[in-house]
Each structure stands twice: as structure tokens, then as C-alpha cells.
Amino acid sequence: MSQTQDSGLETLLRATSTNALAWFETHNLLPSGGAATRFLNHQTWMSAVRLVSAADPLIHVCVNLVRDLVPEQADTLEELLHVQLARICASGWVGSRATREEDVAIGITAELRDWLLERIRIGQLSPAVTITALAPGPVSSSVQLQADAITYVVMAGVDRHLDEARAHEYLLKLNRIRSALGITAAELARLLRVSREAIRKWERGDTMAPERWPDIDGLLEAVEMLLRYFKPEHLPSVVRRPIPALNNDAPIEWLASRRFDELATFFDEKFNYGTTA
Amino acid sequence: MQTTTTYSGAAFRCIPSSSTTPLSTDYSVAYGGRWNAAGTYPTMYTFLSTQLAQQWVSANLSPYSLDEVQPERLPDLLVLDLELDNVADLTGNAGLGEVGLPRTYPAGYAGTSAWTVTQSVGAIIHDAGHTSVLTRSATASEWSGQVEAWAEIAIFTDHAPKPTFTERIPAGDWL
Numbered sequence: 481m482s483q484t485q486d487s488g489l490e491t492l493l494r495a496t497s498t499n500a501l502a503w504f505e506t507h508n509l510l511p512s513g514g515a516a517t518r519f520l521n522h523q524t525w526m527s528a529v530r531l532v533s534a535a536d537p538l539i540h541v542c543v544n545l546v547r548d549l550v551p552e553q554a555d556t557l558e559e560l561l562h563v564q565l566a567r568i569c570a571s572g573w574v575g576s577r578a579t580r581e582e583d584v585a586i587g588i589t590a591e592l593r594d595w596l597l598e599r600i601r602i603g604q605l606s607p608a609v610t611i612t613a614l615a616p617g618p619v620s621s622s623v624q625l626q627a628d629a630i631t632y633v634v635m636a637g638v639d640r641h642l643d644e645a646r647a648h649e650y651l652l653k654l655n656r657i658r659s660a661l662g663i664t665a666a667e668l669a670r671l672l673r674v675s676r677e678a679i680r681k682w683e684r685g686d687t688m689a690p691e692r693w694p695d696i697d698g699l700l701e702a703v704e705m706l707l708r709y710f711k712p713e714h715l716p717s718v719v720r721r722p723i724p725a726l727n728n729d730a731p732i733e734w735l736a737s738r739r740f741d742e743l744a745t746f747f748d749e750k751f752n753y754g755t756t757a
Numbered sequence: 758m759q760t761t762t763t764y765s766g767a768a769f770r771c772i773p774s775s776s777t778t779p780l781s782t783d784y785s786v787a788y789g790g791r792w793n794a795a796g797t798y799p800t801m802y803t804f805l806s807t808q809l810a811q812q813w814v815s816a817n818l819s820p821y822s823l824d825e826v827q828p829e830r831l832p833d834l835l836v837l838d839l840e841l842d843n844v845a846d847l848t849g850n851a852g853l854g855e856v857g858l859p860r861t862y863p864a865g866y867a868g869t870s871a872w873t874v875t876q877s878v879g880a881i882i883h884d885a886g887h888t889s890v891l892t893r894s895a896t897a898s899e900w901s902g903q904v905e906a907w908a909e910i911a912i913f914t915d916h917a918p919k920p921t922f923t924e925r926i927p928a929g930d931w932l
């Protein structure tokens with residue numbers, strides 16, 4: 481763990497709220513663009529979506545800092561913090577700090593600490609990890625959160641988490657396709673009919689348009705079909721070898737032209753040995 | 758057909774390792790084969806030696822090698838015992854000439870595109886009441902010496918006595 485991560489973890493688990501906020505500000509992690517203020521003022525669906533989006537970087541940094549402490553549950557924590565934004569907004573943290581953005585940031589920190597303390601209590605985390613609970617101070621202004629607004633922020637949090645989980649899932653699928661076929665990013669781009677830049681962006685974690693998902697699913701399904709017939713270590717060579725019965729095309733050409741069903745039929749017949757069960 | 762023979766002995770059939778009905782001819786009825794058109798009479802295709810069956814598997818998998826294929830996708834070998842009479846004998850020039858096939862058969866008849874010719878011949882032989890066709894294998898490269906090394910028998914199971922199942926050999930033990 482780097483020095484920055486060490487100081488981040490120390491801050492996240494034990495610092496006072498003032499020191500924690502200072503660390504967040506230094507690292508540009510406070511929810512940006514007045515998103516928290518706008519949400520608490522307007523309490524609309526769009527402002528809830530923006531709040532979740534603005535709080536997202538902080539949630540990810542927090543979860544990544546504690547990931548080594550709770551490796552098996554880090555994903556659960558990430559999901560929880562996305563959904564808990566509603567509770568934070570409805571809790572005593574709102575109005576306790578100078579800005580609503582600070583309220584949300586420190587509310588997230590407090591939720592995370594409470595969750596870790598609970599892990600210690602139920603024996604999932606070593607008691608040797610020192611964690612200081614945070615409680616809201618005196619509230620300077622209170623905001624009444626409407627029931628709809630709570631629903632909005634919960635739904636926006638769930639949506640955001642599901643989008644991220646799906647993006648991660650599709651990144652894994654891309655990796656699976658690339659490693660199984662032994663192809664470069666440029667070749668993958670050709671198979672998916674997108675630019676190389678698009679592949680690079682997806683691999684960096686940029687959002688992938690849902691319209692792309694069926695193409696990736698179709699290609700992966702075809703790759704999995706090939707893996708049912710051929711040993712993984714030979715597949716990169718197998719897919720590049722021209723086949724007389726396929727007009728001397730290699731299977732990778734058929735993958736590129738999305739002739740998945742025809743390819744499956746070809747191999748199904750080849751491996752049926754002219755008989756049937 | 759005048760050129761006939763009998764056959765008594767072992768025959769070998771390749772089947773998917775997942776097959777639970779190894780004597781089924783459903784596939785050949787559904788898709789046809791060299792000596793039967795799709796949707797007609799049931800035909801069981803067999804080799805007369807394991808070596809020929811091995812050659813056929815390699816040719817069928819080409820351009821891939823056995824080593825590249827998932828082991829569970831390699832075929833099991835079914836060992837059958839046949840007692841056949843009234844076998845149409847297409848291994849020699851007499852039989853080939855009788856059904857209008859050239860003396861060079863199966864040269865030039867390797868692909869499925871040639872099946873329209875051989876299926877017509879098969880239908881005539883089947884309809885004449887023969888139990889099977891003893892024929893040169895398109896997998897072999899020469900057709901002389903011991904017949905087992907280069908011949909196949911296509912059995913019309915609606916005319917022939919049921920083959921006796923002897924043994925099923927997993928791919929790992931015969932390929």
C-alpha cells in the first residue's frame with residue numbers, strides 16, 4: 481500500500497470529520513457541482529441522479545481504501561454505499577457542516593465506519609483494526625426530505641451500481657474474448673465493428689452503450705461454443721486456420737461477419753461424426 | 758444385383774462420446790449419407806478396421822489435429838459383430854460396373870456433392886432387397902490387399918439382422 485493510501489485509510493477510519501473533509505477536499509473528492517445542494521433544494525429525479533453521480537468517485541475511493549480489510553465484502557459495501565445515500569440525506573448529517581456537499585461526504589464516511597464496526601462486532605473484521613465512529617454535530621439548518629425524493633435517490637443509487645456492475649461484467653467479457661482468441665485490441669474492434677479507440681476507452685472503464693451488449697454477448701457465446709470443441713491453448717491457432725468447407729475462410733472471418741449460427745452448425749456436424757445419439 | 762458376397766466378422770462405428778443410443782440410425786435418416794438420401798431408409802455406416810476408422814476421424818477433423826480437440830469431443834468406437842448375407846459388393850470392377858460407377862471409384866466421389874449419384878445407387882441396391890453395401894472407403898488412398906484395411910459396410914438396418922454389440926471403446930483408448 482502506498483503512503484497516500486496509508487494516509488487515506490488512516491483518515492477514513494480514524495480522523496475527525498474536519499480532518500476527513502480536509503483530506504477529501506485535497507483529493508478533490510467532495511461531491512462536485514453543487515449536486516447535493518441542488519438535490520436537497522429540488523428533490524427531483526434528475527437532481528437525485530446527479531447527486532449519485534457526484535458522490536460516486538468518493539464512494540469508489542472509500543471502498544478501494546478499505547478493500548484489503550474486507551476483500552470478500554468490498555462489492556457489497558460499494559452497493560450499500562450507493563443505496564445508503566438516501567439514508568445519509570435523510571439523516572442528521574444534513575446541515576451539520578458548512579455545505580451540503582460536505583454533509584454528504586462526511587455522511588458517507590460515517591456510514592462506512594459504522595459498517596466496518598459492525599463487521600468487527602460480528603467477527604468478520606479483526607478487532608485490532610481501530611475505527612472511530614462519527615456522529616453528526618449540531619445542525620444549523622434542517623432539510624425535510626420528501627418520501628419521493630428518498631425513493632429517487634435509492635433508485636438512482638441502485639441504477640448507478642447496476643450500471644457499474646454491468647460495465648464491469650462486460651469488461652470481463654471483452655477480456656475473456658480477447659484472451660480466448662488471442663487477439664489484439666484492434667482485432668477485437670474489427671470483430672465488434674467499433675473503433676480501436678472505443679475498445680481502449682472501454683478497457684479504461686468508460687461507459688459502454690447498452691446497444692453494444694448484444695454484440696459482445698453474441699461474440700462471447702460463439703467463443704464459448706468453440707471452446708466446447710477445442711482446447712483453450714489451441715483456439716487462437718484454430719480460429720485463424722482456413723477451412724476448405726468454409727470456402728477457405730478461417731472461423732475468425734465468420735466471427736467478424738457474425739455468422740455465429742452457421743459456424744455452430746458447421747462444428748456441430750463435424751463433431752457429430754455422421755451419427756447421432 | 759448379381760455381384761454379392763457375405764460378411765461375417767467385426768465392424769467399427771464412430772459415435773459421439775455423449776451418445777446414449779449408439780446403434781441409432783436416426784442421424785442418417787434425418788441427414789442422409791453416402792448410400793441413403795435424407796428421409797429414406799435407415800443406414801448404419803461402419804468400417805472394417807480400427808485403422809480405417811482412425812483415418813476417417815483424422816480426415817473428418819481436418820484441418821484440426823486430434824490434439825487440438827477437447828478430449829470429450831473425440832468419438833468413442835463401437836465394436837460390432839456382423840453376420841450378413843446378400844451384401845452388394847462394390848469393392849471390385851464387376852460390382853461397380855453393374856451399378857454404373859467407374860472402376861476408379863471412389864476417386865472423384867469424395868465430397869458430399871457426389872452423394873446424389875451414390876444415393877441413387879444405394880436406393881436401387883436397397884430396393885432390390887440387399888442387406889448392405891460393401892464398398893471401397895473414400896477415406897482410404899488405395900484399395901488393394903486385405904479388404905478390411907480399405908472397405909466399409911453400409912448396413913440397411915431395415916433389411917439386415919441387427920448387429921451384435923460387442924464393445925464400446927472410449928476415444929482415449931483407441932485414438
